[in-house]
Amino acid sequence: MGLFDVHAHLTSPRFEEPASALIERAEKAGLTTIISNGLNIQDNQATLALAQKFSIVRPALGLYPVDAVLPEMEKEGVDYPREDACVATAEETIEWLENHIDDAFAIGEIGLDHHWVPESCWHRQEEIFRQLVQVAMKADLPIIIHTRKAERRAFEILSEMKAPRVNWHCYSSRLKLARKIAEAGHFLSIPANARRSETFTGMLRTLPRQQVLLETDCPYLSPTPGTLNEPQFVAQTLEYAAELWGETKESAQEIVEDNFVSLFGTEP
Numbered sequence: 001m002g003l004f005d006v007h008a009h010l011t012s013p014r015f016e017e018p019a020s021a022l023i024e025r026a027e028k029a030g031l032t033t034i035i036s037n038g039l040n041i042q043d044n045q046a047t048l049a050l051a052q053k054f055s056i057v058r059p060a061l062g063l064y065p066v067d068a069v070l071p072e073m074e075k076e077g078v079d080y081p082r083e084d085a086c087v088a089t090a091e092e093t094i095e096w097l098e099n100h101i102d103d104a105f106a107i108g109e110i111g112l113d114h115h116w117v118p119e120s121c122w123h124r125q126e127e128i129f130r131q132l133v134q135v136a137m138k139a140d141l142p143i144i145i146h147t148r149k150a151e152r153r154a155f156e157i158l159s160e161m162k163a164p165r166v167n168w169h170c171y172s173s174r175l176k177l178a179r180k181i182a183e184a185g186h187f188l189s190i191p192a193n194a195r196r197s198e199t200f201t202g203m204l205r206t207l208p209r210q211q212v213l214l215e216t217d218c219p220y221l222s223p224t225p226g227t228l229n230e231p232q233f234v235a236q237t238l239e240y241a242a243e244l245w246g247e248t249k250e251s252a253q254e255i256v257e258d259n260f261v262s263l264f265g266t267e268p
């Protein structure tokens with residue numbers, strides 16, 4: 001067992017260093033697992049290539065909820081700041097995922113985004129989300145959820161579909177709903193900037209400990225504003241969780257390691 005990051009983007013073009021440098025520092029900090037999350041077909045392919053090269057990297061293959069409806073958004077003339085261009089449709093991506101399901105450690109990130117996506121595309125986004133959840137459930141794979149301003153709806157859909165293995169990445173809505181989500185047996189991963197965030201602090205204080213996981217969302221959400229985040233910084237969340245829980249770092253780590261096993265069915 002060891003430390004882990006359940007939500008990284010090691011393939012991000014924002015990183016100026018090669019992934020090997022980030023991985024080396026992560027290993028020094030005690031990490032044994034980094035789940036790198038794909039956003040679209042090209043990114044999923046890059047994620048798989050990385051996982052083949054470095055055993056610490058576990059590939060989550062997904063379709064970012066904004067990427068899922070890009071053609072529809074374009075038709076509506078909605079501007080979305082993109083870092084790379086993905087040309088595949090949602091149908092093509094779902095087919096690709098089905099063809100690569102045996103290589104996936106998890107399905108993610110997937111979900112609903114009402115922040116960037118206009119209301120006219122929500123129905124379509126939901127349709128795609130349901131199909132992706134179905135793909136994960138059919139293969140008995142854990143799901144890694146991204147939602148923004150659509151947490152309640154995403155929870156309704158996942159509950160209705162009875163998705164059994166779910167982690168919510170970077171949840172940022174009401175604490176009351178977070179507790180309901182945890183009570184339903186879903187996991188919530190807390191990013192490395194938790195100390196600066198009222199929501200994540202509240203989650204660490206009040207969520208049942210056995211539903212808490214660690215993530216970074218690197219290169220985003222750095223604990224130090226204006227710098228790039230990276231997997232090694234999960235150690236900072238662990239330290240903060242131990243503080244709030246009144247536990248030693250070792251026993252806090254044991255708790256989250258056991259949680260990882262509960263969701264992913266394998267040791268981190």
Ligand SMILES: [Zn+2]
Binds near residue numbers: 007009037109146217
């Ligand atoms: Zn992400």
